[in-house]
Amino acid sequence: MKIVCIGDSLTYGYGVEQFDSWIYLIRKRTGLDIINKGINGDTTDGMLYRFDEDVASMRPDVVFVMGGSNDLIMNVEPLVVESNIASLCRLAFKKSIKPIIGIPPNVDVGNVREDWADFSDFIKVAEQLAKYRERLLHYSQISCVEYVDFYLEIEKHAINGIGELYFDGLHMNEMGHRIMADIFYEFLMNNTPDCSKIK
Structure with missing residues (x-):
């Protein structure tokens, strides 16, 4: 089974070594053909623009689509971002x-780098991320598209608060990537028949 993961820096693995990124950890753990097409700073518009080249041309069985954080940082409304995600899903179908x-995942507002906090209101971003999550959950339900809820699951795993999993308030550190890998692995084991024999 081939999986292409398209997204932004949270998919790419900004700030950690390639071998510590959650996608690499999943690939190593499962032996699956998982291709990382995350681009730092990308938006859902950018993901739509490059879908044919970065996803369709690879002829995967599955595309994992995760984006929107950068859109919200740039004050794009959650409804617009959800619409782009829905368009990506339609292209896949x-x-x-x-x-x-x-x-x-959510942002750790109190630990966002000062230079980033200068150009965006991250309290508002956190509020918009929560609304965006609800919109994606609703879209998933009405469209029968499966989802991985990093927003909720990371908060469950963060025993001492989500701050311990970020190095700059937005991007995961090595511990955060290990947890993301665990969350995605559990999803694969529970939802993907081709993975049922993977230990």
Whole structure:
């Protein structure tokens, strides 16, 4: 089974070594053909623009779609971002690719880098991320598209608060990536028949 993961820096693994990124950890753990097409700073518009080249041309069985955080940082409304995610899912269906939606983790408002906090209101971003999550959950339900809720699951795993999993308030540190890998692995084991024999 081939999986292409399209997204932004949370998919790419900004700030950690390649071998510590959650996608690499999943690939190593499962032996699956998982291709990382995350781009730092990308938006859902950018993901739509490059879908044919970065996803369809690879002919995967599954595309994992996770984006929207950068859109919200740039004050794009959650409804617009959800619409772009829905468009990505429709493109996948047209190419006979199974889409899976990733719900991005929250931001750690108190620890966002000062230079980033200068150009965006991250309290508002956190509020918009919560609304965006609800919109994605609703879309998933009405469209029968499976999802991985990193937003909720990371909060469950963060025993001492989500701050311990970030190095700059937005991006995961090595511990955060290990937890993301665990969350995605559990999803694969419970939802993907081809993975049922993977230990």
